[in-house]
Amino acid sequence: MEPAQQQNLKTSQWRESLRLGWRTLIGRAYPRIVSAAREPDWVFYEVALPVLQVIAFGFVYKSLGRPQYTGFVVLGGAMLAFWTNVLWSMAGQLHWERQTGNLELYLMAPSSMLWILAGMAFGGMVATLFRSIVILLIGSLIFGVTYQIVSAPLLILIFILTMVALYGLGSMLSSLYLMYNREVWAIQEVMQDPISLITGFYFPVRALGGIIGGLASVIPLTLGLDGMRQMLFPQLGQSFLPPGIEIAILGVLALLFLVGASWSLTYIEKLAKIEGRLSLKWQ
Amino acid sequence: MTAAHMHADSPAIQTIDVRRVYKSRSGFTFGGQKAGKSVTALDGVSLTIQKGELFGLLGRNGAGKTTLIKILTTLLAPTSGEAYVDGLDVNKYVIPIRKKIAMVSGGEQSGYGILTVREQLWMFAQFYGVPSQAAHKKIDQLLEAVGLGDQANQKVYALSTGMRQRMNLCRALVSDPEILFLDEPTVGLDVEASRIVRNYVRSWMQEQRGRTVLLTTHYMFEADELCDRVAIINHGQIVAQGETDDLKKGLQEHARFQFELAEWAPAFEEELKQSRGVVSAQSMHQKGKVSVQIALENEEYITSAMQTISSAGGHVLTLRRIEPTLEEVFMRLVGTADDEKSAGEDEEK
Numbered sequence: 001m002e003p004a005q006q007q008n009l010k011t012s013q014w015r016e017s018l019r020l021g022w023r024t025l026i027g028r029a030y031p032r033i034v035s036a037a038r039e040p041d042w043v044f045y046e047v048a049l050p051v052l053q054v055i056a057f058g059f060v061y062k063s064l065g066r067p068q069y070t071g072f073v074v075l076g077g078a079m080l081a082f083w084t085n086v087l088w089s090m091a092g093q094l095h096w097e098r099q100t101g102n103l104e105l106y107l108m109a110p111s112s113m114l115w116i117l118a119g120m121a122f123g124g125m126v127a128t129l130f131r132s133i134v135i136l137l138i139g140s141l142i143f144g145v146t147y148q149i150v151s152a153p154l155l156i157l158i159f160i161l162t163m164v165a166l167y168g169l170g171s172m173l174s175s176l177y178l179m180y181n182r183e184v185w186a187i188q189e190v191m192q193d194p195i196s197l198i199t200g201f202y203f204p205v206r207a208l209g210g211i212i213g214g215l216a217s218v219i220p221l222t223l224g225l226d227g228m229r230q231m232l233f234p235q236l237g238q239s240f241l242p243p244g245i246e247i248a249i250l251g252v253l254a255l256l257f258l259v260g261a262s263w264s265l266t267y268i269e270k271l272a273k274i275e276g277r278l279s280l281k282w283q
Numbered sequence: 284m285t286a287a288h289m290h291a292d293s294p295a296i297q298t299i300d301v302r303r304v305y306k307s308r309s310g311f312t313f314g315g316q317k318a319g320k321s322v323t324a325l326d327g328v329s330l331t332i333q334k335g336e337l338f339g340l341l342g343r344n345g346a347g348k349t350t351l352i353k354i355l356t357t358l359l360a361p362t363s364g365e366a367y368v369d370g371l372d373v374n375k376y377v378i379p380i381r382k383k384i385a386m387v388s389g390g391e392q393s394g395y396g397i398l399t400v401r402e403q404l405w406m407f408a409q410f411y412g413v414p415s416q417a418a419h420k421k422i423d424q425l426l427e428a429v430g431l432g433d434q435a436n437q438k439v440y441a442l443s444t445g446m447r448q449r450m451n452l453c454r455a456l457v458s459d460p461e462i463l464f465l466d467e468p469t470v471g472l473d474v475e476a477s478r479i480v481r482n483y484v485r486s487w488m489q490e491q492r493g494r495t496v497l498l499t500t501h502y503m504f505e506a507d508e509l510c511d512r513v514a515i516i517n518h519g520q521i522v523a524q525g526e527t528d529d530l531k532k533g534l535q536e537h538a539r540f541q542f543e544l545a546e547w548a549p550a551f552e553e554e555l556k557q558s559r560g561v562v563s564a565q566s567m568h569q570k571g572k573v574s575v576q577i578a579l580e581n582e583e584y585i586t587s588a589m590q591t592i593s594s595a596g597g598h599v600l601t602l603r604r605i606e607p608t609l610e611e612v613f614m615r616l617v618g619t620a621d622d623e624k625s626a627g628e629d630e631e632k
Contacts, residue, residue: 016412019412020411020412023409023410023412023413023414024409024410024412026409027405027406027407027408027409027410028406028409028410030398030402030405030406031395031397031398031402031406034397034398034402035395035397038397039397100392100393100394101388101391101392101393102393102394104356104358104386104393105386105393105407105410105454106410107357107358108356108357108358108381108384108385108386109381109407109410109411110378110381110382110410110411110412111410111411111412116410273357273358273359273360274360275306276305276353276359
């Protein structure tokens with residue numbers, strides 16, 4: 001075959017692979033997006049309950065004579081929805097998919113599992129974004145929060161980088177969770193509340209000090225929230241790091257977690273094929 | 284040699300001395316495992332299934348059927364030996380193999396209950412890169428073919444077990460696979476649903492030459508009805524394989540016949556036993572009729588046996604040859620294998 005023909009073949013295969021990946025992404029995202037509209041009880045569990053929590057913390061700040069911090073709480077409450085989504089619908093998801101038999105079918109498909117994870121992430125992000133906006137609106141109305149946007153492009157960049165890094169982390173955890181089985185519930189529970197505390201959902205992470213704040217920065221929401229708060233509430237100060245540094249760290253985290261997800265997925269799939277963990281539900 | 288060249292004239296499925304050993308875990312540490320008990324699920328399985336065949340793999344629970352399917356569907360690595368799908372090594376050509384295959388398991392609960400049947404099938408079609416328009420066209424055809432045309436917009440969670448399994452069959456076929464793995468596809472289904480599944484599998488194979496099915500089942504009549512050839516697996520080893528008729532003939536030491544008589548005289552049985560070529564004769568009285576089963580050294584002796592009855596004054600109403608069933612073949616082979624195994628174990632003790 002001529003070099004030009006080989007190049008054309010490679011290009012065509014690459015395009016075909018990309019097309020397959022895109023279709024997989026859309027296919028897997030679809031159930032997540034439509035389920036939000038078809039399960040009305042999510043309004044109670046995923047909006048009403050978080051709003052109650054936001055209200056509780058908001059009144060704590062008000063009673064302490066710091067009503068200006070209610071904006072911190074409202075934004076934290078809105079972003080907490082993403083963390084919950086990543087924990088329960090990304091990290092633990094492949095474990096549940098194995099129980100139902102979906103995992104076998106996903107793996108048997110010619111598309112890469114990374115596209116399946118990307119679809120899960122995209123679908124989860126879209127569905128959660130809507131919930132998050134509802135929490136933000138209700139919280140803002142209740143406490144009369146005013147936002148002073150410093151830079152809309154930077155705000156959007158921080159949000160996007162936070163999402164990519166966060167869902168990258170979720171993808172990485174999901175493949176690692178395949179190593180665990182019945183222990184998944186316990187791990188999820190352990191991760192939920194401590195992480196909510198140290199990432200500063202309801203207070204500035206700066207209050208935790210440099211060491212704990214630095215450690216908490218491994219979770220992308222820590223710096224993401226801090227950066228977004230700097231972009232929305234500049235008058236309050238309380239920043240942990242300058243926005244430029246936070247953006248750079250978030251970019252590195254996003255890259256690390258995406259590469260980590262790809263590596264861990266390949267590694268776990270290989271290991272699981274050798275040990276038989278993809279299909280043996282009882283193990 | 285490239286993957287494209289390797290599968291030109293290859294069998295649909297080939298395994299050469301495949302072994303699979305599971306090591307059960309007594310405890311878990313991240314990145315490793317503690318030593319545990321080993322279980323040999325497959326022990327030197329060699330099979331060849333040609334393109335266009337509907338091949339049955341029969342065995343008890345835990346015989347190794349599902350393990351073999353998992354290896355062929357690239358979900359599990361063989362511990363040793365070689366396995367090929369359309370000439371492609373399952374260890375090396377994972378993606379090319381996945382483009383050609385699909386699987387349906389019995390009692391499968393895959394997908395998402397919140398989706399409609401149509402959406403569920405569309406979603407799986409996307410994982411195979413089927414364009415949406417083509418996918419919807421194919422979905423309509425498949426749903427009509429399995430009698431689910433009016434359920435296309437029904438939510439998956441509302442389907443009965445039989446409907447769900449028919450949908451699962453459509454899910455497997457929506458990507459137009461060349462090789463279909465059916466792992467006990469009718470388990471738990473009622474008679475009607477089982478029949479629809481079986482009939483559609485057969486017609487799907489006939490639609491296009493070269494389509495291949497590997498079916499595992501507990502139901503011997505299902506294998507007998509559907510399969511061109513079968514293999515019987517026991518304790519991870521193939522104990523017999525071939526066309527069902529050949530396996531049955533192999534089992535039959537004597538030609539067996541059954542005939543009904545209008546009247547019975549005790550002398551008939553004695554006369555028959557003394558007749559040339561008759562190995563045994565046994566009479567049964569049921570609902571006012573007399574039924575006699577005879578075993579002959581050779582089927583040619585049936586003429587002389589009938590003459591013996593006529594000479595003794597008997598009047599034969601019906602006559603039919605008794606063929607052994609696949610179930611008898613299975614029980615004989617699996618039972619024998621188990622007897623030999625336990626005898627061997629006794630000797631070792």
